[in-house]
Amino acid sequence: MSRPRHAKQAYPFRLSIVDFRLKAIALPIDDPQSTIDDSIVGMTLIEVMVSLTLAMIVLLAVTSIDVTRVRIHEELRDRSGIATPEHGEASLAALSIEKDIEQADRINIIADGIQVRIPDMTIAGCTGTVPDASCFDAAANYRWDQYRLDADQLLYYRGTQVACPTPTVLAEQIADLSFQYVNEAPAPPGGDPANQDNNLLAYTVKWDNADGLSHEFQGVVSLRASAYTDVSTGLQAPNGTDISPPPTVCS
Numbered sequence: 303m304s305r306p307r308h309a310k311q312a313y314p315f316r317l318s319i320v321d322f323r324l325k326a327i328a329l330p331i332d333d334p335q336s337t338i339d340d341s342i343v344g345m346t347l348i349e350v351m352v353s354l355t356l357a358m359i360v361l362l363a364v365t366s367i368d369v370t371r372v373r374i375h376e377e378l379r380d381r382s383g384i385a386t387p388e389h390g391e392a393s394l395a396a397l398s399i400e401k402d403i404e405q406a407d408r409i410n411i412i413a414d415g416i417q418v419r420i421p422d423m424t425i426a427g428c429t430g431t432v433p434d435a436s437c438f439d440a441a442a443n444y445r446w447d448q449y450r451l452d453a454d455q456l457l458y459y460r461g462t463q464v465a466c467p468t469p470t471v472l473a474e475q476i477a478d479l480s481f482q483y484v485n486e487a488p489a490p491p492g493g494d495p496a497n498q499d500n501n502l503l504a505y506t507v508k509w510d511n512a513d514g515l516s517h518e519f520q521g522v523v524s525l526r527a528s529a530y531t532d533v534s535t536g537l538q539a540p541n542g543t544d545i546s547p548p549p550t551v552c553s
Contacts, residue, residue: 415450
């Protein structure tokens with residue numbers, strides 16, 4: 303019995319398919335007929351893992367630096383005693399008040415504040431290192447500044463002897479601003495000045511943020527340009543004429 307003809311014809315066709323697939327798999331890379339581009343550079347799995355490791359190291363280093371910076375900032379803030387930016391502003395405002403009081407030759411305590419008179423030799427003939435005594439009897443050589451508490455803002459007015467300028471807000475969240483003379487010396491000839499010592503002044507600046515944080519800045523300041531006397535004239539001659547009296551309170 304002879305085999306069916308269709309079986310003889312199917313065998314070589316199947317061989318050709320198998321032979322084609324083997325040739326495609328075994329195609330050499332350096333075959334000029336190959337479609338693989340040798341100029342394409344790839345990355346192995348090891349190279350990818352090394353790159354990821356290096357990236358993680360750099361990221362951890364940057365994060366560590368940022369955490370360290372924040373910690374140092376907090377430590378410096380704690381050591382300085384400054385709790386918030388407003389707290390720092392209150393501290394600087396207290397220093398500004400103390401400096402002005404030291405330079406003043408005359409002060410006037412007002413409601414919720416103070417007026418300070420500061421010698422300011424500005425007119426011709428009085429700008430030298432040692433001005434003539436007559437320069438202190440000219441009203442133009444004095445400047446009046448004012449500190450006042452308005453709600454919770456500490457306001458500073460510079461040069462109020464002519465008119466009230468636009469104030470500068472020195473600090474906020476201020477709960478109290480007060481001044482008072484202190485008595486730390488025996489009475490001079492003629493008796494104690496009005497309000498006790500007129501050249502020794504105590505001040506208080508209280509900061510309160512209403513969230514449980516508060517701080518009182520206090521100090522006792524000597525008016526270096528003011529004498530301990532019962533005549534409150536400052537550096538001007540006590541001749542009965544007040545050449546530069548306290549100006550109108552700015553509000």
